[in-house]
Structures are given as structure tokens and as C-alpha cells.
Amino acid sequence: MSNVNDFIELLRRRRSIRKFAPERVGEETVGLLVEALLRAPSSRGINPWEFVVVDDTELLSSLSRSKRHGSEFLKGAPLAIVVCADSTKSDVWIEDCSIASIIVQMAALSLGLGSCWVQIRNRPHDGNKSAEDYVRELLGMPEDVVVESIVGIGRPGERKRAIPAGDLQYEKVKRNRYDHGFRED
Template sequence: MLDILQKRRSIRQFEPRAVEQEKIEILTEAILRAPSSRGLNPWEFVVVTDPLKLQALGKAKAHGSGFLAGVPLAFVVAADPGRCDVWVEDCAIAAIILQLTAVSLGLGSCWAQIRLRPHDDGRSAEAHVRDVVGLPERMVVDCIIGIGYSRENKAGHARGSLPFDKIHHECFDAK
């Protein structure tokens, strides 16, 4: 696991080749193994490979979602908030499991934040995504994870660059 974490970076440029079906199946198994509060599993995932839909998802926000137009695969991470009050945490855990599993399969990925983000002055990014993938009104969208074969040559973060001053022992040390 540490090896996977040492390699992980956000990847926003991808080769045009598709992600193999076997790898998509491993990714879907991985997210369904995510822990959730009280085991309520409030999340739902929409797996998108249709280039037209991916282009539309790329337009979810003015900034920060454009890379989705160039991914071969995306997972829309949504939830029914009526099922669990801590659905945000549940979705975030599933999303990071998806990203780490992608690394283990030789794939790159990046998170596009949708929750609390505007699409434009009149609509939320969430409403846009809901329309693109046909989610019902009661569903909310946390994020979209774009996945594919990386075209970027990004090294993992060097150990020396990690903010170890954020680790406190026994009590918070304000410094």
C-alpha cells in the first residue's frame, strides 16, 4: 500500500486508449469494498465511457473539470443523502479507494470536485452532472474520478517534501 501511495499523483492527461473491461471490473469491485458508516452504502456510481458524455462532464465547471473531456473512463460518485447523514465521507472514501486501485492497475486518475461547485451563475455543477448521467433529483453528486493511461510523467511526492510539521504527538503543538 505504501508503494501505491508513493506513486500516486493527480493525472489530467491521458492516452486515447480505452481502459480494459477486466480493469473496469476490478475498479468496480474495489469501490464496493469501501467501508461506509453503519454499512449503509449510500453511494451510487455511474461508470461513463461514452466520449460525448465525457465531454459533457468536462463542462461541469468553468475550471477544474475540463480534463474529463480527455479521459477514456470516469466514475460519477453520487449518493442518496436520505440513506445516510455522513454520505460525504462515505463517497470520499470510495473515491480515494478508486484512485488508489487505479494506481495499482497502472492507471492514472484525477478527482473533479462537483459538490458545492457552480456550473455557471444560474446552475450548480451538480445539476449539470445530474442531467448528463440521468440522476434523479433526490441524488447528490460528490465528485467525478477520471481514469486512464497516463500521458504525464509525474513522480510521486518526495518524502522530504511531505509536511511532517502537520503531525503532532500526544497534543497539538502550535509552534
């Protein structure tokens, strides 16, 4: 067996956590999460992203109503980070925001916290309004600020089993040519 480093171990344990213990995330930890966000790579180093750190219970409750399905767990989260961007600054803000979102999720995991991504971009709030407009209005964001995701974070209130190595979809990985499986001779 080769030596496996801490980051690979972390990846092996990574699961989406949607239930949280009620306690607040300490300010020092929030500071580390924000540092992780600001260290995320972005295309051409433009850093089009912006982040709203939400720890206000009322706002978390309102954010949990962003979508009909898939955002409700934010009501029980002590912390949420809204990942948004000035879309006029970069044509690849979606990629940049996605990278920042997963980086903060992995940083949270490394700090003993659980997290889950809530998709906001391209999702409806209801029949009349997009989830993005709902979040934009709720948090007082200007028109040209677009919203990718909300990452709910807190001390895990549920345990999830790691995905067994045998369940990984190696058939999706090719070697050199698309018609040659990664594990074929």
C-alpha cells in the same frame, strides 16, 4: 531501512493525472475498479453511494464542461466514474463518497492507471446552475441523488515526479498533545 510494502510504495508514487493515452480501459479492469468501489467502507455499512461508469465519448465531453475550471481534462479521459449517493440514506454520505473516490483512485494506480478527482459537490457550473445539477440533468439522475465527485481514469499520458519525502509537512503532525511536534523529543 524497514521493509516497505507495496501499498506504501504506491502511495509514494500517487499523483493526480490529467492527461491520458487515448485507448479504452479494458472491461476486465473496469470490473476490478467497480469491485474496489463496492468494497469501500461506509458508516454503519449503509453504503449510500451509487456510481455511474461513463465511457461514452460524448458524455465524457459533456462532463468536461461540468465546471468552468477543473473538469476540462475529462474530455481526454477514456473513463470517468461519477460518485453519487442517495442522501436520504445517510447523514455522512459525503465521507462515504469521499472514501469510495480515493479507493477507486488507489485501485486504478495499482492497475497501472492514472486518475484525478473532479469536485462536483458545492461547485458552480455557471452563474445560474450548480455543477451537481448539471451532472444530474446530463445523466438523468433523480432529485434525491447527490453528486460528490467525478474520477477521471485512464492510462497515464503524463509523468509526474513523486513528492520527495523531505517535502512532507511533518510540522502538521503532533504527538500526544497539540503543542508537541511529532518529531520533537
